[in-house]
Structures are given as C-alpha cells and as structure tokens.
Amino acid sequence: MDVTGTEGRSPLPIRPATVGDYEEIAQVWSASGLSVRFYGRESKQAFCRQLEQFPDLYLVATEGDRIVGVVLGSHDHRKGWINRLAVLPEYRRRGIGTALGSACDAAIRTHGIEIVAALIEPDNAASGVVFEKLGYRTDVEVRYYRKLSHPDA
Numbered sequence: 769m770d771v772t773g774t775e776g777r778s779p780l781p782i783r784p785a786t787v788g789d790y791e792e793i794a795q796v797w798s799a800s801g802l803s804v805r806f807y808g809r810e811s812k813q814a815f816c817r818q819l820e821q822f823p824d825l826y827l828v829a830t831e832g833d834r835i836v837g838v839v840l841g842s843h844d845h846r847k848g849w850i851n852r853l854a855v856l857p858e859y860r861r862r863g864i865g866t867a868l869g870s871a872c873d874a875a876i877r878t879h880g881i882e883i884v885a886a887l888i889e890p891d892n893a894a895s896g897v898v899f900e901k902l903g904y905r906t907d908v909e910v911r912y913y914r915k916l917s918h919p920d921a
C-alpha cells in the first residue's frame with residue numbers, strides 16, 4: 769500500500785511500516801541523531817506492540833528496498849501525535865520529511881482526530897520549519913512534565 773502524502777507530492781513512496789522494518793528504522797533514527805531507547809519505548813517488543821495499535825500511522829519513506837525516512841503517528845482518541853520524524857542525512861532537503869509529516873497527519877485525521885501535535889526541542893530548527901510548512905503553529909507555550917518508570921524508558 770502506498771500512502772504517499774496527502775497532496776501526492778512525496779518525492780519517494782511512503783508506506784506503512786512492518787515489524788520487519790524495525791532494525792532499519794532504528795538505524796535511520798541513529799543516523800539522524802535521535803536517541804534510540806532499545807530498553808524502553810523503542811525496544812523491538814515495544815515497537816511491535818505499538819505497531820499493532822497503529823498499523824496505519826507508523827510510516828516509512830523508501831527508495832527501492834531502503835528505508836530512508838520514518839515517522840510514528842499515534843493518538844489517544846482525543847489528540848493525535850507525530851513522533852520520531854527522521855530522514856537519513858543524505859536524503860534531506862528533498863521534501864521527504866514534509867511528505868512523511870503530511871501523510872502521518874492525514875492518516876491520524878482519518879481516525880476522527882481533529883487536533884494533531886508534535887513536541888520539538890527549541891533548538892531543532894529543521895523540524896520547526898517542517899511543521900510550520902505543514903500548517904502547525906506554536907501558539908501555546910507549554911512546559912513538558914514527564915515521569916519515567918526507569919531511566920531507559
């Protein structure tokens with residue numbers, strides 16, 4: 769299934785992720801400078817459990833057999849979230865990140881969710897621009913409180 773961006777402008781095919789993609793997805797995150805919590809929420813077991821819940825919201829962009837970008841969408845029935853968006857460094861600035869974000873946003877909204885959000889660290893300029901291009905706005909100042917069950921969670 770090709771779920772290439774809502775506006776059909778993705779430079780590469782986008783498809784739902786599968787369990788077999790896990791290792792390659794983890795590599796994309798690592799190569800993109802994102803930490804991978806192999807003993808926490810990005811362990812293979814956790815990934816498979818999440819994928820079962822959101823099979824249409826975990827998306828990858830591919831070139832041939834290679835995964836070059838990834839995004840994980842989710843929702844809690846009230847609000848949607850776009851997480852872990854990453855594109856391999858050598859594939860950036862071709863519109864792939866925007867296309868993945870757009871496809872994920874559209875897929876989340878098919879679940880009847882009318883607000884989709886993303887948490888971005890203040891110094892992550894590239895992500896900020898991508899989400900702004902997608903029409904997202906930072907019109908609410910928030911402080912992010914969290915509590916981990918263990919340090920690797």
Ligand SMILES: CC(C)(COP(=O)(O)OP(=O)(O)OC[C@H]1O[C@@H](n2cnc3c(N)ncnc32)[C@H](O)[C@@H]1OP(=O)(O)O)[C@@H](O)C(=O)NCCC(=O)NCCS
Nearest residue numbers: 800852853854855860861862863864865866894895897898
């Ligand atoms: C954020 C990220 C996914 C963007 O992927 P991408 O495929 O390069 O994004 P796009 O090509 O769709 O970029 C769209 C626009 O964003 C802006 N942009 C992208 N990277 C930028 C950068 N490094 N600096 C400034 N603007 C940038 C540009 O305006 C760009 O459009 P243009 O190339 O026509 O000028 C990618 O930089 C990445 O993987 N970063 C590391 C992982 C990360 O921090 N993820 C966020 C966690 S939520």
